[in-house]
Structures are given as structure tokens and as C-alpha cells.
Amino acid sequence: MERNTSSKSDLPPGFRFHPTDEELIMFYLKNQAKSKPCPVSIIPEVDIYKFDPWQLPDKAEFGENEWYFFSPRDRKYPNGVRPNRATVSGYWKATGTDKAIHSGSKYVGVKKALVFYNGRPPKGVKTNWIMHEYRLSDSHKQIKKHSGSMRLDDWVLCRIYKKKNSAEKILDHKVEESNTQIDRGLKMLRSYSLETYLTITVPSQGIFK
Amino acid sequence: MERNTSSKSDLPPGFRFHPTDEELIMFYLKNQAKSKPCPVSIIPEVDIYKFDPWQLPDKAEFGENEWYFFSPRDRKYPNGVRPNRATVSGYWKATGTDKAIHSGSKYVGVKKALVFYNGRPPKGVKTNWIMHEYRLSDSHKQIKKHSGSMRLDDWVLCRIYKKKNSAEKILDHKVEESNTQIDRGLKMLRSYSLETYLTITVPSQGIFK
Numbered sequence: 059m060e061r062n063t064s065s066k067s068d069l070p071p072g073f074r075f076h077p078t079d080e081e082l083i084m085f086y087l088k089n090q091a092k093s094k095p096c097p098v099s100i101i102p103e104v105d106i107y108k109f110d111p112w113q114l115p116d117k118a119e120f121g122e123n124e125w126y127f128f129s130p131r132d133r134k135y136p137n138g139v140r141p142n143r144a145t146v147s148g149y150w151k152a153t154g155t156d157k158a159i160h161s162g163s164k165y166v167g168v169k170k171a172l173v174f175y176n177g178r179p180p181k182g183v184k185t186n187w188i189m190h191e192y193r194l195s196d197s198h199k200q201i202k203k204h205s206g207s208m209r210l211d212d213w214v215l216c217r218i219y220k221k222k223n224s225a226e227k228i229l230d231h232k233v234e235e236s237n238t239q240i241d242r243g244l245k246m247l248r249s250y251s252l253e254t255y256l257t258i259t260v261p262s263q264g265i266f267k
Numbered sequence: 268m269e270r271n272t273s274s275k276s277d278l279p280p281g282f283r284f285h286p287t288d289e290e291l292i293m294f295y296l297k298n299q300a301k302s303k304p305c306p307v308s309i310i311p312e313v314d315i316y317k318f319d320p321w322q323l324p325d326k327a328e329f330g331e332n333e334w335y336f337f338s339p340r341d342r343k344y345p346n347g348v349r350p351n352r353a354t355v356s357g358y359w360k361a362t363g364t365d366k367a368i369h370s371g372s373k374y375v376g377v378k379k380a381l382v383f384y385n386g387r388p389p390k391g392v393k394t395n396w397i398m399h400e401y402r403l404s405d406s407h408k409q410i411k412k413h414s415g416s417m418r419l420d421d422w423v424l425c426r427i428y429k430k431k432n433s434a435e436k437i438l439d440h441k442v443e444e445s446n447t448q449i450d451r452g453l454k455m456l457r458s459y460s461l462e463t464y465l466t467i468t469v470p471s472q473g474i475f476k
Binding site: 071 | 284290307
């Protein structure tokens with residue numbers, strides 16, 4: 059088996075960056091906001107809105123099926139507080155409700171899920187590209203004035219991945235099922251050959267009598 | 268935030284042992300079967316049938332919510348090929364269909380799921396303790412004769428975990444929901460205070476007019 063070469067890490071087989079929401083906020087995003095180094099430098103600074111989601115895996119230093127970035131957010135309107143979520147070919151749109159992230163009983167940040175749409179609203183076409191955007195709670199933010207700037211706030215941390223569609227899931231399942239069927243067939247064939255062998259060569263001791 | 272102390276590893280935050288089925292077979296179980304060292308010595312040799320599942324986390328060197336072991340399997344009957352799945356207080360019973368594990372197109376092993384029952388069959392009471400048992404395909408096994416021995420075969424690799432029951436899941440969800448409600452309440456309170464403040468102190472510039 060070849061190991062995944064898209065990951066540049068030297069982790070032993072089976073080890074992965076699978077952080078909890080709390081770990082992402084407390085050990086990575088908080089450090090980034092304070093300009094302190096992260097425990098491991100695996101999350102690059104990329105303005106993800108300058109790219110379409112399928113271009114992002116190449117911008118990541120690390121990751122198999124999901125990719126992490128620290129991204130700035132720009133304002134949609136000069137005096138507004140809404141972020142600009144448009145990219146070259148489409149836009150990110152929030153889905154579901156935001157999730158408050160706690161460390162112990164302390165509220166430390168928010169996780170927002172977004173879906174990428176190709177085209178321009180309201181005619182965008184939904185894709186399977188998903189973003190989880192983590193931002194710090196206000197009390198954890200380094201308050202900075204960006205007067206006259208389109209920059210909305212400090213860094214956010216984004217996890218980008220492509221959800222499998224139901225057709226791919228069904229295909230995966232079918233492949234797995236076929237493999238199981240093939241294995242069963244081979245097993246039957248082997249036990250049949252053994253039975254034939256035993257009946258022909260050692261009939262008196264035949265196990266299957 | 269305190270880091271989980273049950274894990275003795277020195278991994279940076281967010282890194283975990285989350286192996287694929289293929290990695291468990293190809294990098295860990297195959298090495299164990301050949302008496303070769305694993306990439307990392309994190310899977311201890313424990314005869315898991317000598318313990319009840321809730322005793323096993325303490326026997327593992329590593330793991331937060333799931334624990335890995337190399338275990339021998341004993342025969343149920345002296346001349347049979349069925350493994351003895353009884354423990355002190357109960358027994359493990361297979362559930363679902365076995366899954367063939369492939370490395371590329373090569374069939375390399377089998378994954379079997381089992382559930383722990385308290386008591387003795389047929390009166391055992393199902394628990395939430397789950398085992399995934401990985402064994403090598405016959406072609407990967409080191410064929411050894413254990414004549415006169417109750418030992419059935421070579422090592423198997425077991426992942427043990429406790430499934431959350433639906434009540435726990437609902438509780439988790441409720442806590443999360445309550446936290447979100449509290450956050451929303453605080454947010455409303457803060458925006459209300461700001462509005463009051465603006466109305467009282469700077470009525471002519473009141474944003475909310």
C-alpha cells in the first residue's frame with residue numbers, strides 16, 4: 059500500500075489531524091489571533107475567497123479529505139458587518155444554525171457551516187463543497203480598528219471538504235458489497251474444492267460425510 | 268482546557284490515532300503476525316476475553332474513546348474452529364456482516380463487528396460495548412499448528428468502544444441547544460443594553476431610530 063503523498067507530514071500510519079471544535083479554537087485559532095505560533099504549523103494563511111473550493115486542496119500543506127486554512131474576511135459593504143462570501147465562480151452560503159463552542163463551561167467561539175454555490179445568487183447551483191468556519195467569541199478577539207478598510211475582523215479558521223453525494227456513497231457501498239460477494243464466492247469455491255478433494259482422495263475419512 | 272490525560276502520547280493538540288481499516292491490517296496486524304515491530308508501539312497484547320469490556324480501557328496504553336488491542340483467540344471446543352467469545356460477566360456476539368478489507372485490489376483481511384452481552388446466552392442483555400475484530404486473510408496468516416492447544420489462530424486486532432445510547436445523544440444535543448439558547452439570550456441582552464445606552468445617551472445619533 060502506498061501512503062498518501064498529498065500529506066506532507068511524517069506521521070506514523072494511522073495518525074491524523076482530527077481536531078475537536080474546542081481544540082481548533084483553543085490551540086490554533088486563539089494562537090493565530092494573538093500572533094503566537096500554533097502547536098504545529100500545519101494551517102496556512104490563505105484568503106479562501108480568492109479561490110474556488112476545488113483550488114484550495116493545493117493551497118493546503120496537509121490533509122487527505124479535509125483542508126484547514128486561516129483566512130481573513132472582508133466586508134460585503136464598506137460600513138456593514140456582513141462578510142463578503144463571493145469567490146471567482148460562486149459564493150458560500152450559510153446552512154443550518156451556528157454552533158457555540160465551549161471550553162469547559164466557557165463560551166469560546168462559534169462554528170458556522172456553509173455550502174458553496176456555483177454562479178451568482180439567486181441562481182446559484184448548490185455543490186458538495188462544505189466549509190466549517192470557526193471564529194472566536196467576542197471576548198477572545200483582539201479588538202482592532204480597521205477604519206476605512208474592507209477587512210471585517212481577525213482571522214477565522216476554515217475546514218473545507220467535499221461531501222460525498224448519494225450516488226458516490228451508493229457506488230462505494232456497491233463496490234464493497236461486490237468485494238464481499240467475490241470473497242464469499244472464493245470461499246465457497248475453496249471449501250468445495252476441499253470437499254471434492256476429500257471425497258475423492260480420502261473417502262473413508264471424509265469430514266463432510 | 269486540560270488535555271486528556273488518559274492518552275499517554277505526546278501528540279500535538281488535534282492529532283489522533285484514527286486509522287483506516289487498511290492501515291490497521293497492513294501496518295499493525297501484519298507486523299504483529301510476523302513478530303515485526305509496529306510503526307508505533309501503541310497497541311498492547313491483551314487477552315481481551317479475560318476481561319469485561321469496561322475493564323479494558325485501563326489495559327490500553329493510549330486512546331480517548333476507543334482502545335486497541337492485539338488479542339489471541341481461543342477455541343470454543345477442542346477440535347472446533349469457532350472462537351470462544353465468553354468473558355467473566357458475559358459474551359461477545361457477532362452483529363451485521365463481516366467486511367472484507369482490501370489494499371488496492373488485494374484482499375488482505377476481515378473486519379467483524381461484535382456486541383457485548385451481559386449474562387449467559389440465550390438470556391444475555393445487550394450492552395453498548397462494541398468490538399471491531401480485524402483478522403488477516405488466510406494468505407497473510409503465518410500458518411502455525413497449535414495441535415492439542417486451545418489456541419485457535421494468530422493475533423487478531425480489536426478496537427473496543429462504548430457506543431452512546433440514544434438518551435446520552437439526546438442529552439448531549441439538549442446541552443448544546445441550551446448553550447446556544449443562553450448565547451442567544453446574552454447576545455439579545457447585550458444588543459438591548461447597547462440600544463438602551465444609545466437611546467439614552469446619544470438620542471440624536473441613535474442608530475436604532
